[in-house]
Amino acid sequence: MKLVGRYLHRRLARLARWNEQRMGAATGIRWMLRYVFPDHWSFLLGEIALYSFVVLVVTGIFLTLYYIPSDSQVIYHGSYVLLQGEQMSEAYRSVLNLSFDVPAGLLFRQVHHWAADVFIASIVLHLCRVFFTGAYRKPRDLNYYIGLTMLMLAILEGFAGYSLVDDLLSGMGLAIAYSVALSIPLLGAQLGYLVWGGPFPGSSSFLPRLEIVHVLLIPAALATLITLHVASIMRQHHSQFPGPGRREQNVVGTPMWPAYALRSIGLLFAVAAVLFLVGGLIQINPIWQWGPYHTYLSENGAQPDWYIGWLIGALRLMPNFEPAIGNYTIIPNPLWGGVLFPLVVFGVLFAWPSLERRITHDQRRHDLLDRPRDRPTRTAIGAAFLSWVVIVFAVGSTDRLFFRLHISYTAQIHFWRVGIWVLPIMIFFVTRSACRSLQASGSHPLRNWQGTLIRHRPDGQLQPIADGPEETGAKSSEPPVGTLPGHETTGL
């Protein structure tokens, strides 16, 4: 049975002719349908980010239909009994109404929130894949910069999103953001006044500004950059891991039509299904519990969304260093953790491709990916740098460890003020020697492990079969990967 029968064939031919007479695009479409995708699971991380973005746009449009960006004070009379009679901003009331009184409103808000967390998580994992396999090298360095820009925008977008709600938690986050803006030497106070329309908590124009940033400016920038990102991939074709038949000059994999297109549409539906399932079943950001924001109130043990955790951690870990002349502060403390730390992290990431080129003198084009073990120094630097950021991120939740496990908060901070420098150095050396020994032994500890076969004995006991898994033809569909000739295995 053919997928395209005779009736469909006539319709399709008419459609193609119709399009051809107007656009003359047959060659281009043909090129698209023959486009080859290399097969590797890690290539799906970027697609998950893309499809989370689709879910974010769809659910976000729904939310904008109900959200009111207004700070005028109103009295709540909605269905949530515990807040009835409470004075709050119209913005917060509109989100409460969305959550309790709009059909499917809570579902859409929770899916939106979960999708944002998944969106940024998949971008970060995608970035790790790109870094550790050397996919950022020429000619993809340009696309790597686009990706990093999208990550920065996505973090800003997420922060703007949960700040719109104007509950106690989002107000506290904005107070910190305002303080970070104020900490910039010379211009900080002017910048803070400019963005907030006056001293914190700002004028009535602040929430509408934040809404435009969240629903128009950043999403439009992201959509543009996504288009550039994908167009640039298609122009250069995907990178691929080395293997039999795979050269720098070719791409081996699955063509767009019929295989990859259907598979990718399947992934879109799967991502949407999982996000709606999670959004429907697992509560996230129960804004009614925090209550309305006032500058004189705060929530104890508050935690931001995960992608802000590294900034909270940096602000908490920083000692109280604040240079001053006489009784006048020159550099307020939040500058270190809130401005310089993210600048260093993104600065290193942006500088890396050209830095590596300068060190290795490798100006060639690379379309074959590296296996992390084959570049021990790069992998070790990446692991150390990643651990440096992850430690700062983890420090953001030291108060939770104190509440749960009663480990002294001050002791944890004092420990990590040293550990933040010691541990990454240790990780550097451990990773580098692990890479080198894997390289020397050529073993694949994470591949082809099929578990242990067990037998259910008549007496009810479970007995492992000593021989281990039987060798079958379907051991691995992946071709063996080796180091190609001329493929340096030392240095970066």
Add this chain to the structure above:
Amino acid sequence: MQERDALLDEQRTDELVELIESGGEGISRRALLTGDGGVAGAALVTAAATPLASLGPRLASVHKTPWQRGVRLVDDQGQPYPADQIQIGSFYTALPEGADPDSLGAPLLVVRLPASEIHLAPARVGWAPAGILVYSKICPHAGCAISLYRYPTYAPTSTATPAFTCPCHYSTFAPGEGGRLIFGPAGRSLPQLPLMIDGQGYLRAAGPFHEDVGPSWFNVHRAQS
């Protein structure tokens, strides 16, 4: 399997460079330099005006505060605080009577400590009548409201001293020592407000803050140390 494009075509690249260069023919280098240089210079001077302005005489306080001599302390329902209601071991949030409670200069922390716990600088000895001490509630680090108060009630099991702690980044201040920072990232002490008790026994400010309140900015004024 698919072959990749070579991407770099030397001839096409050279042609493109030539095309762009040919558009610039007829513009003399001097005219370009004078024209562009003039525009860039003017733009730079304009852009520099803002930071230069901030280098001049110190700006008026970024966070204005309504507190001055005689302003009464009220709770979030607008009720005044009688001094004899302030208990040792609790902390209270106070707002200025008849002023915007949401400005960063407004909210206060009120505590009472036994005389043995109070070690104020000589200039502040009169600021704490009846052992009642009043501080800005806004953390000078990142602007959160300080809402944790540690008061060791059982002396034999706790050696800790009384402390205010901000739940955002855990800056910790000593209420008995003029708001001195004892832990955390804040770069300056918690601003203290001089207090008095009026004839009817209510709490009132005895004067304005002697330092800037709210999160710090460039050139912020901290307390005399």
